[in-house]
Amino acid sequence: MISLEAVSLRKVYGSRTVLADVSLALAQGEFVSLLGPSGCGKTTLLRLVAGFERPDGGQVRLDGRDIIGVPAAKRNMGMVFQAYSLFPNMTAEENVGFGLRVRGEATEARRKRSREMLELVALGEHMHKYPHQLSGGQQQRVALARALAIRPALLLLDEPLSALDARVRVQLRDEIRRIQREIGVAALFVTHDQEEALSISDRVAVMEHGRIAQLGEPAAIYEEPESLFVARFVGQMAEFDAEVDGGGVRIAGHTLPAARAAGHAPGQRVHFFLRPEHVRLVEPAAGLPGLVESRTFNGPTTTFRILLEGAGRVLATVPTVEARHAPGETVGITWDPSAPRILKLDGGAPPPDA
């Protein structure tokens, strides 16, 4: 069943179109991320859904009902903000109970609900603390508990993890997902961090210049980018201009394996994308020869930057235990023919400098 439905939403600020005809539907209990560079319209979309902004066109439906005319205070959506959204004059418990208080719920019921929610985010023992006595991660947990306390029809998350440090971010990210599943509320999550989006979402909407460039499951977004923008924005890829040549492509005089080239007409100019983890390093004679320019240690993996004569550079990420090469060495590179992604030259607009 559909929970939230945005239909042809448009938003214009002066001469700038921030959202151009965006449609998106969330199923009951679904977790959807809006991913994109800053200025792509993801936050605006969230704010239109929340009721903080009015669209210049289109509809927002919640459980089948059009809610464009409904003010934010009456939409019953729980929202978690980037940071500093807790009321400084109230304890954690009072913060969580605020939504119920303005709804006129009885004190006892309110306290009980607040405590339950704080237990849910594992902050039961901190309920009498004020926001300034809590760490950034704890504050965001309280904010989550507060958003959920009102039994929202939809949970809105506006980059709630961006102000936290890396460890807390990963921890809280998984916790948000666990709690959201437990409660079964649909959630719309805005982020510019692709790892975040890919790791916790049921579906990801990659946004570009006020449009949804691609909407799909995280694996599909990563493995099967449909446009140049998505291919370049999500993850790292080596990119070459190539020419379709039978079952492969020609790059700088070499014919290289690429199963997906079969779908394109021979001789057509295309973009050839290859992810670092798909590149295998072999003896120079056994693959496309290249020169190791640099070697970066990432912990479990090691990344080599390899210069291919006449074609450009490619990154190769291999398990550190298998990383034997040193800068200055000549290696051969090879890959599974099904790995490269081939996109037509006009496959979407180029991204802004990212």
Place this chain on the structure above:
Amino acid sequence: MKWLWVPLAGYFALPLVATAVLSLWQGTRGYGFAAYVTLIHTPEMWNSLFLSARLAVETIIAGLVILVPAVFWMNLRLQRLRPVFDFLSVLPLVVPAISLVAGITAIYTGPDWLVGTANFLVIPYVILALPFTYRALDVGMRALDLRTLTEAAQSLGASWPSMIMRVLVPNLITALLGAALLTITIVIGEFTFANILLFNTFAVYINHIGSTSATQAAALSLLAFLLTWLAMLGVALGGRRAAR
């Protein structure tokens, strides 16, 4: 640089000490508290003090009721009007009180309870206190992430009045206190308006007593000075408590 403190302290302390000595002078009967005793037993002094206190309270209420929503809205939605607000807020400091009073008496006519009584003074006093009230509120509100707090309250179902009373005002206590205390010191010390409009406020009484009894005037000035300092101390302490 240490030696600089000596003349500086003397510069500030000497007039106070001299005023204190004069207030204790009893002519041929040496030194004592006679001036203070006489003052305490003068009903006119108390009347003027109570009048000024009442005007201060009225000015605070009127000023805050107008300015809290205005500064809130400016900070939330009308940031581009900030220069206009800033300019307006310093006008009372630039325009001499005498031209204000001339202008205001010419413009304001109205019901007797307002124009015929000292309540009339609240209007110019709100204007006089404007620079300080505006600054205090603006600083207080800028310290809060107003937009996020407002939107958080809204998304939780709070109406505007509920948001202002339950979230905004409690978080602005220090700013409100600062604005209130500064207003008190301004109203207690204001002379020009009250004198020209013939109301017997505290400052007018001090001036009056100055022309009849030098020692009582000195005593009263010292008390007024003390009152002002207590108000300032209140602002400082309130600020420190909120900064904990």
